[in-house]
Amino acid sequence: MYLIEWGLWQMATESEAKRKAHEAEMSPEEKKAAEDFYESDLEDIHFQPVSEKPHARGPVFAFNDTFMDMRCGGSEEKRGLLTLATLGGVLPTISVLTITALNFLWTDITDHETRSLLMVLLTVIMTSAAGAVLYIYTKYGVTYTRLEMLTSRHLLIRFNRKTQKVHLHRPSYCGGIVTFPWKTTGSTALYPEDDSLSLGMRLGLVWHPSLTGLPHMEMALLGKQGQGGSELRDEWEFIRRYMEEGPDAVPRPRLSTQLPSPVQAFSAQFEGLGRFFRKSSWLFKVVLLMVWPAFVIIGTGHWLSLLLCWRPRWPKVIREAGRPGKPVPPVTTLADYPPAIQERLLANADRWQLKPGRRPDKQTRKAKKNTPTV
Incomplete structure (x- = not known):
């Protein structure tokens, strides 16, 4: 590490801004x-x-x-410690959210019979959650992951x-x-x-x-x-x-x-x-x-x-x-x-x-x- x-x-x-805040x-x-x-x-x-x-x-x-x-x-x-946290927690969470969001999207596109307002709402929520977690990890988490x-x-x-x-x-x-x-x-x-x-x-x-x-x-x-x-x-x-x-x-x-x-x-x-x-x-x-x-x-x-x-x-x-x-x-x-x-x-x-x-x-x-x- x-x-x-x-x-x-x-x-x-x-x-300068970070230094002033730190001091x-x-x-x-x-x-x-x-x-x-x-x-x-x-x-x-x-x-x-x-x-x-x-x-x-x-x-x-x-x-x-x-x-x-x-x-x-x-x-x-x-x-x-960072390796265990990344491989055992962060990446599985990102994978599960991404796969789930893609499944909802695929269902909405291909299965018209099950499409409903609730399914569309769930798709939006899961896609937003997956995108938010992926964005936060890419912007902030990768910096720490690359320490080891x-x-x-x-x-x-x-x-x-x-x-x-x-x-x-x-x-x-x-x-x-x-x-x-x-x-x-x-x-x-x-x-x-x-x-x-x-x-x-x-x-x-x-x-x-x-x-x-x-x-x-x-x-x-x-x-x-x-x-x-x-x-x-x-x-x-x-x-x-x-x-x-x-x-x-x-x-x-x-x-x-x-x-x-x-x-x-x-x-x-x-x-x-x-x-x-x-x-x-x-x-x-x-x-x-x-x-x-x-x-x-x-x-x-x-x-x-x-x-x-x-x-x-x-x-x-x-x-x-x-x-x-x-x-x-x-x-x-x-x-x-x-x-x-x-x-x-x-x-x-x-x-x-x-x-x-x-x-x-x-x-x-x-x-x-x-x-x-x-």
Whole structure:
């Protein structure tokens, strides 16, 4: 499910009217948090070692001396819910209403003996209902359905160490395919004091406008959910060493298939739960065993979602990047987007502006109480 990526792109390209309506619903605290970016925050972007145990938690789809492909996606474990809702609810409803309306129409046209005012009225009602449901789904529902059906099977990120570029592969409605310099890449896994926040989270990579020259911020959530500890720092260290020292500096990862594997579909639900499950009480484990049918249903929906998507394919210039004599893919700029998208990106550029200086230290409640008022 590409809900997070779609939401971030919708925010970056939001119209003025929608943005005003959204900001009107925000509380003062939410508005303050949305504007709480300081220049000192970018000092966290560094490429020093952060772990002694580099490890790729996967899925890794390709790994060689030139590039490495990994899976992205901020809500992969929830994939399948939209598929089940669409295949099990929306499409059957549309089919039943359409078939019923066509039967009424056919009867009115061919069977003159049964034609009556009531039959004509029922035909109009059924045809209107079928048309209304089909229109609503086509106008609004298809957008959500394509977040996990009839689209790319996975979001991908490619690290090309020969060209020192990072490429994101996403559908156009999630931001499209973009290219960034490796040295503009920020990570959310740098410091041991943040390890407690990694439970249930994925490794996040960030490209801020002040480094990329774009009017919006880009983000990629890699691999599997963390189980706490230093897992995310280990994964970032794996990527860092691969890009700066080469494939021999890291343990070779186990490669995953890009085919619609049922193993990937069912195991995604348990990402980030392994350590928690092992340390949980026996009662909690019994409860999980009791709800196993739900895991089977969601896993089946996830697999159907993979089956109804196609394998993503990189553009030729990115596939050949790093080979002798082949061009280096250009870095993505604002001019690469359509004029209408450029206009909206620029209109929302103030979302990512940095406040000068360093972020002020947080005051404790006691310190705030003792602060003299003027």
